[in-house]
Amino acid sequence: MKTATNRLLALLLAVASNTQATTPESLQPSFDLRVLDVPQAVTTDAGTQVFEELHLTNFTDVPLRLVRVEVVDAQDGRVLIRFAGDALQHRLAQIGDPATPSDTVIPPGRRGVVYIEWPTPRRRPRAIEHVVTYARLSGAHTDIVHGARTAVSYATGAPLGPPLRGGPWVAIHRADWARGHRRVFDAVGGQARIPGRFAIDWMRVDDAGHTARNDPDVPGHWLGYGAEVLAVADATVVAIRNDMAESPTVSGNPKHMLADDAGNFVTLRLDDGRYAFYEHLRPGSITVHPGQRLRRGDVLAELGFTGVSTGPHLHFHVSDGPSRIGSEGRPFTLARFDLLGNYGDLSELGKAAWTPRPAREDQQRTDEWPAENVVVRFPD
Template sequence: MRCLYRICFAYLLLPFMMFCGCGAFGRCEATQQMTPLLIAVNDAPVPFRGSDGLVHLVYELWLTNMSSGEADVEEVEVIGDGAVLEKLDTTGVSHHLQPAGLRESSEVLARGTQSILFLNVVLPNGTQIPKQLLHRIKAHYSAAPPGQQEFVESGGATTPDLQPVMEISAPLRGDGYISADSCCESTRHMRAAMPINGRVYVAQRYAVDWEQLDASNRIYSGPREKLESYTIFGKPVYAVADGVVAVVVTGLPEQTPGKYPANISIEEADGNSIIEDLGGHHFACYAHMQSASIRFHRGDRVKRGQIIGLVGNSGNSVAPHLHFHVMSSELSLASNGLPYQIDEFKITGATPGTKAFDEAEEKGEPITVTPVSPPRVVRDSLPLDQLIVSWTPR
């Protein structure tokens, strides 16, 4: 037993050796394969329909490098019921892999560290939702002996969560709204993995920051630091469904646009806000409103389409907007972010992307909009990122 222990322990120090040698001793039949990369899914994806008409599976793959050197992730395949649904090469991995606790992406896993691969698997039309997802990862390990540095490993098996997707109405009314930082490639919300209460949550996985264009395609016209310069400031916010007020935060001041707030606590991050219990373990968060506009208390009932406040710039906000997301509990950060589908809206255009939008907002310049003509009516879908959307009451 002493000799066997030494042999196996030596192999543990070289995690690229394939077997522990049990067969040579005739003492065990099962193969013991080293897996230097630990692969796991903490929150199974909930399939939903996006405004592109396709079904999306959005979730995070947790990767832990247990080797004594760097691991370069070269390829990731998402396999559903035996078929490859998504394939990321080195470039794709470098855009979606984020070291735990950081917001910069990298395809390199440092030794003894954990990273998160943020995935958006889009199912082609007619594709069945897979019963099981598995992940096959090819990586190069610098600490391995020559000739053994390429390693392919499979893991992270998970079953899509087929819970019903909440159908809601729009939280705003009118034209020219931009679905800023919405699903499914934006880094601000989708990658906001936060350690809260001893667990990592992605409560804002499907969050959106709604902003609004004026007739000149500007976010604001006039002095940037003036709240009233922003088209969306003061617009009514509507309850997206019948429900009960679970949390109310008021009394917080408006922030000065263009300046990042300092020393914002977790409790004040959403600013003046309401969290509404929609039932079925679904909660809607309406954030950054004006304090005096909120006249509800915990336990009050609200009706779909009822005005619950006005758009403001309170809390952790650099410009007036409505932050909205749906989650699994009344805690805006210690929750699992859940998809939702808005009953009907019109897509009238699209921006070139987040970078162009941010630059236009910072400089106060018109943003380039690619019009959709005629406007495309979309039903029972989640608005994807950087769309220009119009809503009318139903």
């Protein structure tokens, strides 16, 4: 009897130690915090960064103002990154049209998304939690809510081969662009996803930074137009489109519906289970068909000017499923490329040369994701 009582007491103590105490804070209605997709890490020449999106839905009947958002190591509570003020405002977007003039105020029943990237410390956290400090508009008092605990994925799959040859090519992407690939959700099939979370638009330039010869309004005058597009790994062709016509001028490219925004495309299922997407291809140039087996380096098509495009380029991204807009974007690395420099201000693209990489720094890069707006050369 005594043994049974001791066991029951031990069980009750264990349950009590694992039960979060009820506090005034825990009873305060506020935000529902969610991380819909597992945070994904990727390595560039600047180190490893984790990409994630924190969704905050206001479940109260009053507007709430975000004051601070922190990402902490779930194991020891160490703060990994925090955003407040302008830094937080620039990372916050609300679903739908904002109902208030302040970008940090989330109205009742509305959802905001904080787009977050944070550099990994030497000891990589396996799980993280989020701490949100907020206030009601009626007073200066702040409250805190903890939540959205999640694991972190550091898997990027086997390094990929180049999608193009030679160069220079500009890797166009940037995390803070309001309508950049990294911040565009597609809600199809009952779930909101970011297919282009790690997408890159590849645009060819010459050594002076020009993107076109002669008249840049003619797609065929662009330096990258007609370049051969390559399979980045051993793969099977899943889907293609080869019949969309090109606008005869860049300025006259019409608006496209969501189903047509990729233009002509090729989708590959890589042998490791990931999917690679190539978009804006030249009409009639696709040389592969669904079900065909490919080897890394095989020619798929030619770079063109179809779909939603401001000029001939290759859109490339990797995701976890075969749907171009109904899958989550996944990180990838390229096995090898030369890092020539970068554009600190992309508005200079086509007008001026990029900033060269310092001579003391190694140009040859391996197993990395090209950082934002860098200029690279692929093996020929």
